[in-house]
Amino acid sequence: MRSTVLSILLLWAASGALAQTQPVISEPITEWKPVYGEVETRNQLPARARIAGTLVALSVTEGDRVEAGQLVGTVEDEKLSVQIDALDAQAEALRAQLTNAQADLSRGQTLQQSGTISAQRLDALQTSVDVLTNQIAATEAQRRVIQRQIEEGGVTAPEAGIVLSVPVSRGSFVAQGETVAVIGSGGAFLRLSIPERFAQTLAAGDRIEMEAGEGTIAKLYPQIEGGRLQADVEVEGLEERYVGLRLPVRLPVGSQEAVIVPQAALSRGGGLDMVTVETPEGPVQRIVVPGREVTRDGAAWREILTGLTPGETVMVPHE
CATH class of the missing domain: 2.40.50.100 (RNA polymerase II/Efflux pump adaptor protein, barrel-sandwich hybrid domain)
Structure with a gap:
């Protein structure tokens, strides 16, 4: 019996020499809500x-x-090409008429010099040339309109x-x-559909967590449909290759006070989780019920649901 007690004391002394102490602290930790986001493009x-x-x-x-x-x-x-052909034929006929009218006008000008044609008749020939010229111009303009429709x-x-x-x-x-x-253009974002009970706990700029990184809530839509709030999340490097792809994300929906200790302070034996608590009488192993894992200053910590109170000191083995 004496040798067993001595061994335990020596073990505690050795563990104390190889461990450092850490006060049990209580601080607010973020409550996360798992939801799914759907990849969408900014513009469709x-x-x-x-x-x-x-x-x-x-x-x-x-x-x-x-x-x-x-x-x-x-x-x-096909009707547009038929109209183009009809206008080409019409323009060709008008050009033939214009050639004859110009010939008549030229002869009239020659006859006027000899006094065998009146000025009124010469004006009529000039008017005929002008009318045909304008008709050709109108036909060509109409053709350009139809050609533009074909190009469209x-x-x-x-x-x-x-x-x-x-x-x-x-x-x-x-x-x-x-x-x-x-x-689809303008890059991609995540569209979230969030239960309305969390509407008051979220705001633009809040950080979300994903398996592949983090994102930021860019927009919360004011209209709630079917008990769901719509939100857009900016995620750097998100591709729009697979629009509609659903990705798991975690949303911050509140915080609560929690007792936490470094993850390394926990040990396991006999199917139970334990920590070594420093007391005036010496180190004592105490059974605890651990909760969530927490990242604090880049290190792994663990929430303790029962078994510890803030202000106590636990022993953390050196790595």
Whole structure:
């Protein structure tokens, strides 16, 4: 018996020589709420058809990256080419009439010098030339308008980004203003849907935690729908490659006072968690119930639910 007690005392002395003391402290720790965030792009802009017609070309698909102004599809309206042909024929006929009218005007000017044609008749010939000239100019202007409509058959990306969806297929008819492709641009963020009971505990600028790093709440939407509050979170390096991807995050929803000790102060034996408490009579092992892990000044600490009170001193073995 004496040898056993002596061994224990020697063990305590050795452990004390190899350990340092740490006061048990109480401080507020953050309460975290696990939720899921969904990756979304800042902007979702439709690339729309500016004319109605058949989609004869489609050069993008979901996941492609595009630049601002890049051609993503081409819409053709066969009626416009028919109108172009009709206007070309009309202009050609008017030019032939203008040639004859100019010839008549030239002869009239020659006859006027000999006095065989009246000034009134010469004015009529000049008017005919002017009318035909103006008709040709109007026809050419009308042709340019239709040509511009044909050029507007090209559907372009409104901004640089990634193609999120292509709701139409090549060969289909599209109406004026119909969406040919949806472009996601402006980078990506996380959209959170948070239970409304936490609405008063969150604010813009609050930090959130993720498996891959941290983020910051950038915006809280004022309208609550279905008992959920919507929030946008800025995450550095987040890619918009997979829009709609759900990622686990932790939100700070409050704080509470907790008794904490360094993680290294805990030991385990017989299926129980214990710490060594320094008392006036010497070190005493005490059974405790640990809680959450806490990071304090970059070091690992542990919440103690029962077994310790603030102000006591525990022994922490040297690493």
